[in-house]
Amino acid sequence: MPTVREVSIGLLRELGMTTVFGNPGSTELPMFRDFPSDFRYVMGLQESVVLGIADGFAQGTRRAALVNLHSSAGVGHALGNLFTAFKNQTPLVVTAGQQARSILSYEPFLFAERAAEFPRPFVKWACEPARAEDVPAALHRAWLVAMEPPCGPTFVSIPIDDWDRECAPFEPRVVHAGRAPEGGAIATCGEALVSARAPAIVVGAGAARDGAWDQVIALAERHNAPVFVAPMSARCSFPEDHRLFAGFLTAGREAIVATLQPHDFVLALGGPMSLYHVEGHGPHVPPGCDMWLIGDNHVHAAWAPAGTAIVARCDIALDLLLQGPPPVSRDAPAARAPLPRLDGGAMTxxxxxxxxxxxxxxxxxxxxxxxxxxxxxxxxxxxxxxxxxxxxxxxxxxxxxxxxxxxxxxxxxxxxxxxxxxxxxxxxxxxxxxxxxxxxxxxxxxxxxxxxxxxxxxxxxxxxxxxxxxxxxxxxxxxxxxxxxxxxxxxxxxxxxxxxxxxxxxxxxxxxxxxxxx
Incomplete structure (x- = not known):
């Protein structure tokens, strides 16, 4: 029979995870025996750097990246950027070495106590397989969960002696994951948008993750609606030289309400509009403003302080909104005045x-x-x-x-x-x-x-x-x-x-x- 390592390498190849990001130690080395020539290992020198490189790679490829860390110490070093990957909704499969199963009861040097609990709550799913032959299935589940919207990191702890154990071949399953919008809710949102006197759109990072750039432009132009960027948005979701670009919302309650005061309808796409950085008071949206949120993260929908939420991919939801009732005629918002150029007299x-x-x-x-x-x-x-x-x-x-x-x-x-x-x-x-x-x-x-x-x-x-x-x-x-x-x-x-x-x-x-x- 093949070994756990051979079956796992074949699975990783099939999943497209042939680049490994890490900083390995003793408990990880058996994974790399006879390392295949079509794989590459990207060394990060320090584990937080490893997570950051993998995060950038996964966002750039839109596919889960494989991270290899060293037991508890390496996971501990990486936690800051693991937290960032979780907030970025970046798909990652994070593995960490564990000491040999035969000596775990003696609390050996460099073992990981309660390994699957340590990276929580910054991973969507974590496990240390009960048997060596369960490692490929655990890696596959970790990949599936990481790639399921809302995407994010997952974690698998793998004992050092598992890699050389015999293992039956593993057949990965096909899972279609996504967030299809509820048609009635989209229709109601579309009717509210059409009937609004002065609608506005707020875009967050999820609109970019869902590839909805073109649909956001089309919807804004269809309704002559100004487009703001949500506070602390980690991605670009609308061209900032477009005539309808209205600027960036400040991460404060009163400032957001003041900026949106002229609008009676606001559609927030792909992330929280109310991500505050300082304490505030008063309402979360202007009085009389109809607030809607669409994004694939049910957590954002749950804690949003105001409005109606639809859990869905932005691109799919916007395609449906673009098929909705024809828009009413509205005047275009005033263009933003360009800033005067700086002459370089001060190096700011x-x-x-x-x-x-x-x-x-x-x-x-x-x-x-x-x-x-x-x-x-x-x-x-x-x-x-x-x-x-x-x-x-x-x-x-x-x-x-x-x-x-x-x-x-x-x-x-x-x-x-x-x-x-x-x-x-x-x-x-x-x-x-x-x-x-x-x-x-x-x-x-x-x-x-x-x-x-x-x-x-x-x-x-x-x-x-x-x-x-x-x-x-x-x-x-x-x-x-x-x-x-x-x-x-x-x-x-x-x-x-x-x-x-x-x-x-x-x-x-x-x-x-x-x-x-x-």
Whole structure:
């Protein structure tokens, strides 16, 4: 009979999971005996980096990625970006080694106690198979659950001695998963949309995950409805140069209500519209506003504080709405006034982002983790093409740099631009190594303000005049890049910035630009 390893490798090949992301230890090595030539192993050097690379790769391919971690210690290191993958609704199959079954009762060195419980609640499903021969079935179930909407990570703990045990051949099942909308609910929503005086649309990350970019444009144009981006949206779901693009909602209750005040109907697509970052009071939507939510995540539907929810894929639901009653005639909303261009007299983050927008190709892919520069990014760096913007949905740091590496692995031949804060970069700086090892065309742009700017901002919000331990001017990202084998340039003024950006964006390998801002 074949071994568990042989059957599992065949299953992974059939499922398309031939790229393994990891940082293995002793309890994982038997999995890689006679590693097949059509598989590749992407080393991440640290487990949070491994999760971030796999997350970017899975989002770029729209398929579950396979992650290999080392027992409890490796899973513990990875938990921050596992949480982000869970919030991103990224499909991942995470495996971790376990000590040999024969010595588990002695609590051996590097064993994982209650292994299947440890990564919860940041996985959709977790198990340690009861028998070695159950490993292929567990991996298959993990893949199915990860890929079932709402997508997300799953976890399988595998004892070290399982891989060499005999195992009967395993036949994977075909499962059709999805969220088809309830026809009557869609019809009612469509009638409310048609009868509204001033409808608006709010798009979240789920609209992009469901591939509904074109349908959102069609629905907005059909009803002359302005389109806002939901607070903290991790994906791009509408072109930001479109005449109906209305801007970004702020993650605060009062601000959302004030922005939507002119509208009597709001359709939120693909994610929560009410993702708050600060405490607020009062209503969640303007008085008299008819609120509808459509998305594949039943959890979002359950905790939404207002409105009627439909659990469904956005693309399918929008196709039905586009077949609904003909729209009434409405005046187009006023176009947004363009911001005046910055002249570079001051080297600010807004100027850096403006120049990236001016010099990059619109088809290049932005992976962002510069939280304190998010507002200037919205103002100065418009996202114009579908599937070209990715960021963390969790707010946790250390995702952006490795996610850019994974995205470049998934979308070879496309330029990936990682826009990172200096603090964020230090959470996962080891990811530069993987970019160099695989020769990936990533431009790492570090916006260096020498401090933890987000905390300074919130310190002011809470009336704090001084924060301890949040200054780090001594960091040198050019030297850090060179230490990983990557070419780098520093930009301290407008002239140096343009030259450095042009050099980096034209490169066919990984490069880093340290942009020192005020």
């Amino acid at each position: 983050d807004a100027y850096v982002l403006q120049q990236i927008a001016a010099l990059r190709s619109p088809d290049s892919i932005i992976v962002e983790e510069a939280p304190s520069s998010r507002g200037p990014m919205h103002d100065r760096l418009p996202i114009l093409r579908k599937d070209t913007f990715y960021t963390t949905a969790s707010g946790g740091l250390g995702h952006g740099l490795p996610a850019a590496v994974g995205m470049a692995l998934a979308r070879r031949g496309e330029k990936v631009i990682a826009i990172l804060g200096d603090g964020s970069s230090m959470y996962a700086i080891q990811g530069l190594h993987a970019a160099v090892q695989h020769g990936l065309a990533v431009s790492f742009i570090i916006i260096k303000n020498n401090r933890y700017e987000a905390l300074h901002h919130f310190g002011q919000h809470f009336g704090m005049q001084q924060l301890v331990g949040t200054q780090f001017p001594e960091l040198d990202f050019c030297k850090l890049a060179e230490g990983h084998g990557m070419s780098a340039r520093r930009a301290d003024d407008a002239a140096n910035l343009d030259a450095a950006l042009r050099w980096s964006l034209a490169a066919d390998g990984p490069t880093l630009v340290e942009a020192n801002v005020l």
